[in-house]
Amino acid sequence: MEQRYPTPGPGTAHRRTRRLRVALLALAATGGLLLTACSAGQDSNTSSADRSNRTGGLPAPAGSAAAGEQRGQSPDDSPSADHLSTFALDVDTASYGYARRVLADGRLPDPSQVRPEEFVNSFRQDYDRPDGNGFSVTVDGARTDRASWSLVRVGLATRAADSGERPPAALTFVVDVSGSMGEPGRLDLAKKSLDTMTDRLGDDDSVALVTFSDEARTVLPMTRLGGHRGRVHDAVDDLETEDSTNLGAGVEKGYATATDGLREGATNRVVLISDGLANTGDTHADSILERVSRARRDHGITLFGVGVGSDYGDALMERLADKGDGHTAYVSGDDDARKVFVDQLPQNIELTARDAKAQVAFDPETVAEFHLVGYDDRKVADEDFRDDNVDGGEVGPGHTVTALYAVRTKPGADGHLATASVRWLDPKSRAPHEESGQLETDALHDDVWSAPSRFQVTAIAAYFADTLRTRASEADDVGSLPGNPGLGELGERAHAQAKKTEDQDVDQLAEAIDEASGMK
Known part of the structure; x- marks a missing residue:
């Protein structure tokens, strides 16, 4: 069974300013209530183990190493634990994008909206890439300043x-034109983004346009762009805000329009642009989908x-994407829009893998306990890894997916540490494929901060998310992820890596950490 690592002792903590501590405490309490409410509202067929994975605040399962620690026993003396970790792949980045927006506005994000995997997956990686569809697998690691972690x-x-x-792509744009979209940076940004995306698509691509407010309507049926781009631009230019937000009606009309305009051999996708603030009709993602x-x-x-938007219905949009075999991104301005609708256009409309799942097997001879950072609502039962009827994640070309684990090795352990496998279906034939990678203990870098730059950026992003969403106590300045040095040092290391990599995304990460650290 996957383990929870212990909270770092006071001796490892750097001091936060009092105001930041109080702000995080208040937000963490709110996040805990939200998570509890969310857990209580899960489907009746959701297992209690799944619910405890989501809340992260329940006792460790009986028989696990962490449970042994709670009873005062040595984890090594407890019954044998399950050393598998299985999850559906996720390429969402909206949580990090929205957190940056909130911090720039002078606020701390709600802990319940901080998903560490989306922070980590927002940055370029240095992994080798396969030649064809499917995945390459890279496994590496570094020791922290916490003993054995x-x-x-x-x-x-x-x-x-x-x-x-x-x-070719057949895209159905479903655009929120409710009153809340009238705020600058919402409908105006959506229209600019759609115009840009329309210009970037090919002549053989098709576009339809659906809008929703109190009701939903099809503004433009599926239309080939060759010779008809002007019709699409005209339809986009005519968009104006109206009244309430019946997001359920918009999604339903969007899928109906996509089905009517379905193209064989094409990538058929609904592109939903909204602030996610549903207030009319069905507002529950599961029943909508x-x-x-x-x-x-x-x-x-x-x-x-x-x-889009300074107030954003993150939970609803994320749930829709997960259940809708897709992913989410957040756009706060022109730079984000260019990245999503221009630079990342191929990976956001094309698919190279369907129902992709990962499984990591930690060697019980060397690993005492482990914890997957994030992916709380993407967990998959271990026995379902090779069940191709179980939903996984959809991934396009140019994507990377990173899963970070905190791992405690046994004293003096040496040898094989972990095997990571990914399984996916070919998007056309639905034939299953697998690929694996290995990690040995002697391949671990001696220290996180002497590891390659991209590994350090991954660690900084994960530590930042951990700090923002931790249930901090008055004595703690850092989150519970082993080796978290606190916001001050994280900011310094982020700036150093931004300079070293000359990566604008890392520079923005450093700025976001500074903004969080400066809320005194």
Whole structure:
């Protein structure tokens, strides 16, 4: 069974300013209430183990190493533990994008909206890439300054995004035109983004446009762009805000329009652009998507959610994307829009893998306990790893997926540490494929901060998310992830890596850490 690591002792803590501590405490309490409410509202067939994984605050399962520690026993004396970790792949980045927006506005993000995997997956990685569809697997790690604890990085990469030939795309834009979208940086940014994306698509691609407020309507049926780009631009330019937000009606109409305009051999995708603040009609992601489940399952229509706005319904948009076989991104300004709709266009509309799942097997001879950082609502039962009827994640070209683990090795342990495997279905034939990678203890870097730059950036992003969402106590300045040095040192290391990598994304990470640290 996956273990929870103990909270670092006071001797490892750096001091926060009192105001930051109080702010985090208040937000953490709110996040705990939200998580409890969310857990209570899960489907009746959701197991208690799944719910405890999501809340993260329940006691460790009986028989596990962590449970042994709670009873005052040595973890090594407790019954044998399960050393498998299985999860569906996730390429969402909206949580990190929205956190940056909130921090820039002078606020701390709600801990319940901080998903560490989305922080980590927001940055470029240095993994080798495969030649064809599917994944390469990279496994590396580094020791922390906590005795016996290491950070282990499992990196999965798809082939490079090719701006040349690709299958045609049939995209149904579903645009929120409710009153809340009238705020600057919402509908105006959405219109600019759609115009830009329309110009970047090929002549053989197709576009439809659906809007929703109190009701939903199809503004433009599926239209080939060759010779008709002007029609799309005209339809986008005419968009104006109206009244309430019936997001359920918009999604339902969007899938119906996508089904009517379905193209064989094309990538059929709904692109939902909204602030996610549903207040009319059905506001529950599961029931919304249940009504369109046939379109998803029978026709393979996937969902790409793009969030906008200073107030953003993150939970609803994230749930829609997870259940809609897709992913989410957040756009706060022109730079983000260019990245999502131009630079990352191929990976956001094309698929190279369906129902992708990862499973990491830690060697019980060397590993005492481990903890997967994030992926709280993407956990998959270990026995379902090779069950291709169980939903996984959809991934496009040019994507990387990173899973970071905190791993405590046994005293004097040496040898094999972990085997990481990824399983996916070919997007056309649905034939299953697998790939694996290995890690030995002697391959661990001696220290996180002497590891390669991209590993350090991964660690900084994870530690930052950990600090923002931790249930901090008055004595603690850091989160519970082993080796977390606190915001002050994280900011310094982020600035150093931004200078070393000359990466604008890392520079923005450093700025976000500074903003969090400066809330005195």
